[in-house]
Amino acid sequence: MEDRLIKAMADLDEEQTLAIVKELIESGRSSISIVEDCRKGVEIVGQRYSNGEYFLSDLIMSEEIFRMVMELLEPHIIYENPPNGVPIVMGTVEGDIHDIGKNLVVYLLRSNGFRVYDLGVNVPPAKFVQAVNETGARFLGLSVLLTFCVGSAKKVVDLLKEVGLREKIKVVVGGYPVDRVVKEYTGADDYANDITQAIKIFKKDL
Ligand code: B12
Known part of the structure; x- marks a missing residue:
């Protein structure tokens, strides 16, 4: 440090x-x-x-x-692993336009060989679900920086359940206010609020 x-x-x-x-x-x-x-x-x-x-x-x-x-x-930034092509859908949730952290995670995931579909910022729940469906992604990364947008992440998980896709995908929520409580509340599988942890989570389930 x-x-x-x-x-x-x-x-x-x-x-x-x-x-x-x-x-x-x-x-x-x-x-x-x-x-x-x-x-x-x-x-x-x-x-x-x-x-x-x-x-x-x-x-x-x-x-x-x-x-x-x-x-x-x-x-x-060192290219660490050969491409594995594992698809990940990623975006900042509805109502939130912060993207520095998300872009960093996307960049590092790509340099670790993942195939990342970055949906950008202020992404509505239906757009996340559509992308998961179309890409066959194994992971979904939701970035949340505003505490009042944590509910938007929960809506995405709820919608995945509604359309029967929840069991097919691992949902990871990340961002400055994200902790275990946010993970439990949103129904995500895992969470990260720093870059090392973020990459570890995606790599551990390969
Ligand atoms: C820069 C910044 C902005 C920029 C954003 C520019 C951009 N293109 O992103 C601008 C100026 C636009 C902005 C606007 C606002 N902001 Co702002 N902003 C920040 C600030 C200072 C830094 C955020 C940042 O980029 N950090 C650096 C990155 C690298 O860190 P990170 O985002 O945490 O990401 C890391 C991890 O969290 C993790 N991660 C992130 N996403 C994901 C996703 C996944 C899947 C995973 C696994 C991991 C992961 O990995 C990253 C790498 O380490 C924060 C302060 C803070 N403490 O975060 C306030 C902050 C987030 N903003 C805040 C506020 C209030 C606002 C505004 C509402 C202000 C206003 N009055 O308009 C607006 C909201 C606009 C909107 N609708 O989104 C508050 C939120 C408070 C709250 N409780 O919700 C904060 C916390 C400041 C504060 N203390 O008051 N902001």
Whole structure:
């Protein structure tokens, strides 16, 4: 863990953040650990926004810096396994447009050989179910960042049950507010709120 990177990200210091990331890449630090530090930094951005210290424009700024970090990291993210082609449907649930974390998970799953169908953001339950049906996916990944959108994830699971597809697919819910309680409430099979855990979950059932 690199405290100065977390701090630079939390302070929205673009220049410093990018300089530290470049330095860490050169020193051979793993891309995953760099991303995790940046995630911790934006978590602090979120806390500062909650307590009125930061504004919406600052959330937007954090997105922009994160995007630039990802551009630096992408060429260094190592392709770990040969393609297995296992299909996964993934998207951010209805009402929610956060996608930095989801995109990261999608990117890493693809680089681990999965065939990911990314439905984007604000995805209605019926669209998830249609995609599961059409692609024969073995996994469904639901990203939720807003607590008031947790219900949207539950609706997807309920609809899967209604149309008889629930037993055929493993549902994984992920995102900042997601914990065991959210997993139980939505009826998902598993959950993750960090990248290492996220990839492990998909790999363990191969
Ligand atoms: C950047 C940001 C934004 C950006 C989003 C840009 C984008 N393209 O995504 C913008 C500015 C658009 C935004 C808007 C809003 N935001 Co906002 N945002 C954030 C912030 C600061 C960072 C989120 C982020 O990208 N984190 C970095 C990524 C890498 O982490 P992550 O998303 O957690 O993903 C990781 C894991 O969770 C996991 N994961 C994620 N998805 C999935 C899916 C699966 C299947 C798996 C297995 C794992 C997994 O893997 C990822 C990698 O580690 C958070 C603060 C926070 N603590 O999260 C607030 C936060 C989520 N936002 C918040 C709010 C309130 C809003 C707004 C309502 C603000 C407003 N008044 O308009 C709007 C909502 C818009 C909407 N309808 O969705 C609140 C939510 C509070 C709550 N209790 O619900 C937060 C928590 C800030 C806060 N503390 O108040 N936001």
